[in-house]
Amino acid sequence: MSKINIYSFLCLFLFIGTYADERKWDMFHPSGDNVIQLSASTVAVSGIEEADDKPPQTSFLRLSTMHVNPDEERFHHYGRQYSVLxxxxxxxxxxxxxxxxxxxxFAMIVVKVSLxxxxxxxxxxxxxxxxxxxxxxxxxxxxxERRARKRLREIEEQMKRQQMENEVVYEPILSKFHHSGEWRPTEEDWKALAQIIDKxxxxxxxxxxxxxxSLEERDIRACLLLKIxxxxKNMAPLLFMTESGVSMHHVRLYRKITGQKIKSSISLRDFIRDF
Known part of the structure; x- marks a missing residue:
């Protein structure tokens, strides 16, 4: 809006300047009526002055004729100048x-374009x-989407693993390890168990x-038993240990695998289950 105020002020200043020039000419230059009155007065005065010196009839006409023509010419000259001005x-x-x-x-256009x-x-x-x-x-x-796909893959892998675990449960060799009693596994039995778990x-x-x-064969067998x-209590005779010996063995085994200390064998069981 400041642009509109500036343009309006300039336009008003231009209009006032134009009007003042016209009024100034009227003040310093006579109008047509003033020119006519001036010419008539000049003619009358000239005629009276000449009438005092010369005879009344012939000299008056002669002198009036001599003085009227220049005044009329001046009158017409001023009139033409006034008309032109x-x-x-x-x-x-x-x-x-x-x-x-x-x-x-232009100001309106500028403001409109600005808006x-x-x-x-x-x-x-x-x-x-x-x-x-x-x-x-x-x-x-x-x-x-990435999290959903990752979760879907995890679910699919979990379902696949669960299905395989269910199939493993029905393996006859696994039943022997779970309910060993007086039964002791041979080398072939341990190899069969390792193949099933690896698959x-x-x-x-x-x-x-x-x-x-650095794991030994007995350590691997203990991990296989934990995995299934x-x-x-059933693990001790299979490894030819006591129950307390099995617990201590789990503590040392967890330290070998992870390099960390544990307070019980539960941490090793959870680690092997998720491994």
Missing amino acids: VKKNRQNFVWGLIMTIVVLI INRRLNHIHVKYIERHQRLREWLKELKKC TYNGFTYRLKVTAP GVRR
Whole structure:
């Protein structure tokens, strides 16, 4: 709006200046009526002065004729100048008015364009903000999709593992290890147990040896028994140990595999179950 005030002030100043020029010419230059009165007075005075010196009839006509012609010529000259000046003043006034209108129209256009640009900038900012929010939502959606796919794979693997575990339960050799009694496994029985567990749990013994290369054969067998869920009481005769010896062996075995100390054999059982 400050632009409109500036343009309006300039237009008003131009209009006042044009009007003042016209009024100034009228003040310092006589009008047509004043010129006519001046010419008539000059003619009358000249005629009276000459009438006092010369005879009344012939000299008056001669002198009046001599004085009237220059005055009329001067009168017409002033009249023509006045007409030209009036015409110029009118033209200047018209042009000033036209320029004022043009400036006002230009100012309105400038203000309108400024308002349009401001609105376009506002719309552009809103568009950028909305686009940014959409990108953030898209990122969150992709994260949720990745988490869902990961969870789905975990569920599928868990179901597959559960199915394989259910199939393993029906293996006759596993029943012997769970209910050993007086039965003692041979080397072939241990190999058969390792093959079943490796097939079910994706190379369990191989991954265990890679994680802890210092494990002995008895350590591997203890891990196999923990993997199929054999209780400590049934595990002791299979490993030729007492129950307390089995517990101590689990503590040392956990330290070999992880390098950390534990207070009971429960931590090792959980570790082997999730391994």
